[in-house]
Amino acid sequence: MAAQPQDAVIVFSSGSAVFVPKGAAANISSHLLVIDLKDHPVPPIENKTGYPLGFPRPGSTKLFENARVIVWEYRWQPGIATPMHFHDKDVVVWFLEDGDLSSTTPDGKSAVNQYTAGTVKFSARGRTHTETLVKGQQRAIITELK
Secondary structure (H helix, E strand, C coil), X not given: CCCCCCCEEEEECCCEEEEECCCCCCCCCCCEEEEECCCCCCCCCCCCCXXXXXCCCCCXXXXXXXXXXXXXXXXXXXXXXXCCEECCCCEEEEECCCEEEEEECCCXXXXXXXXXXXXXXXXXXXXXXXXXXXXXXXXXXXXXXX
8 A cells, every 4th residue: 555645544344443644554455444534633522412422332342542533343233222322523434234224313213224335434423313223234343533
């Protein structure tokens, strides 16, 4: 891999992550996702909801943390809702399996989202919801941006 033009975090589907500082090169070969990090970090927003933060959550594993990111691995269990939670940071989610998640907000509004292996989704901070795996299986690597 060529020298990175900016800081980056490399997330591997095997469940690991590494930080590559600006100007460094990483020698890697695997199924991976490179997330280039902008030079202007966005701080988390204050949680005024009374709900816990999205991470850590029961069943999550912290893979990596530094001053720029926190990388988590999480597997949803069929029919078991995550606790209602608030996302104080922007996140990049890399879905690794085929499964549908139902997302429900505190006011009871619900939507089912279908994700296939390899789907990458950016989600902006400030969301409060719970998620339930309603079809298939789902595991993801979630990168919180600091």
